[in-house]
Amino acid sequence: MNIENGLWAPGAQLPVERELADTLSVSINTVRRAVGELAAEGIVQRRQGAGTFVTPVADPPAEPAGALGGRRLIGVLVPSTTYYYPRVVDGIQRVLRDAGVGVVLASSKYDLDVERDELRAMRNSGVQGLLLVPNLHIMSDPQGYVDDLRELPLPHVLVERRPPAPEPDDPTSYVGTDHGGGVCLALRHLHGLGHQRVGHLGRRRTGTSALVAQGFDDAAALLGLDVVDGAVARQERWAPAEIAAYVRSCAAARVTAVFCHGDRDAAALVVEARRQGLTVPDDLAVVAYDDEVAEVGDVPLTAVSPPKSEVGALAAQLLLRRMEAGDDALCHRVEIQPRLVVRASCGAAQTSVPT
Structure with missing residues (x-):
């Protein structure tokens, strides 16, 4: 699906098997079988010692020498x-x-x-x-x-x-x-569904993290959402133990929805919430930002799609x-x-x- 939609362009390298398995919440064996089928169909290529790549589009015929002189x-x-x-x-x-x-x-x-x-x-x-x-x-x-x-x-x-x-x-x-407008769309939607206490599991030091974080703060203030201590947290990277602690904090504070910056962190949040006995979306609604792999997994993620x-x-x-x-x-x-x-x-x- 990601190759078909252009998420992984021709020539792009696929994530490693462990990353794919964690993102999709499936076993490595399942990932290996799927990649093997794609390789057999010629959709991807395995390169020894380098990884797996989307099969490049065939190059056009070479132009005569000097032809680039007139081409921008x-x-x-x-x-x-x-x-x-x-x-x-x-x-x-x-x-x-x-x-x-x-x-x-x-x-x-x-x-x-x-x-x-x-x-x-x-x-x-x-x-x-x-x-x-x-x-x-x-x-x-x-x-x-x-x-x-x-x-x-x-x-x-x-x-x-x-x-x-x-x-x-x-x-x-x-x-x-x-990005700020996209975050506001998400929070307005959650607010319209009746959520008043909405958390933010965010990122730091990415190309868009500051804009997304500011967008969350602005939209929460605009909509009058309750900003609960511990429910708005941002990390450079979220480790599994940190996500587990975040879920416990949200449950204790009666947070009913979480906006996540990044599909992968959102998917990990869903898995951890369910492990702790919470149902998604009944106990905890989740919205992701990016819409890269949001549609895969047991619970397809609502997502802001840039x-x-x-x-x-x-x-x-x-x-x-x-x-x-x-x-x-x-x-x-x-x-x-x-x-x-x-x-x-x-x-x-x-x-x-x-x-």
Whole structure:
């Protein structure tokens, strides 16, 4: 399903078997059988010592020598090619392919040194524009980095990132998800179902964690939700023992719903809640943010679904316009609101809430 939906793009590496088993709440043997069937059908490829990859799309016929001289190239730098960003890249490639523009794709792997080297390599490759998802959340001076990008000798657009502390006339163009609006959609839905005490199992130090956390705080205040001590907690990584303690804290505080930043943490929360004798959604409703693997598992997760493909496509369109306009290009700051996909984990009967 994830391959079919474009979550794992051609050439992307699949998570390791243990991670897949934990995410899907199935045994490793089940995962191995499923991957074996995909390999037999040619959908994935196993590479000795490297892992399992989605079978790449066949390369087009090679162009004659010198043909690239008349073909535009766009550099695309993302932090990951296995989680969240494959759909963003799919939207970018769709627009650029239709425009006859080639793509130079690279991943920084959430490493600042790799990001610097890949950006340099792209510039040296002769690209005429850049679509960038910089790792601002782990930089000591993220606004300074964004400011320095203005010195690049070619146009660029930020994707799913925005200047963190811009001056009023900051000329940086970006396209991203309205994460705060997406969180508000989720909490308004839970509030409409009668939940007053809603917890937040969140993350720290991810590219979107600060925006999601602020969105939760703002939406809780807007809707008048009870913010209970211990029910709003954020970690860089959630260990099983920490999730178990969080569930006990929520039960003791009579929290009836939890908003989770990340499908995997939400799935782990559901498993732990049921282990402690709570039913989902009757005792505890759960809503996730990301909608990467939310539909799999014994209890499909209601999830905020960022418009990843649409963000990528719009960013590519904007960059093409900037390349054509040159020095006359206008600054665009675009945010797209996510949608809420309602599944079994919140107890609602409807199937989706469009924006």
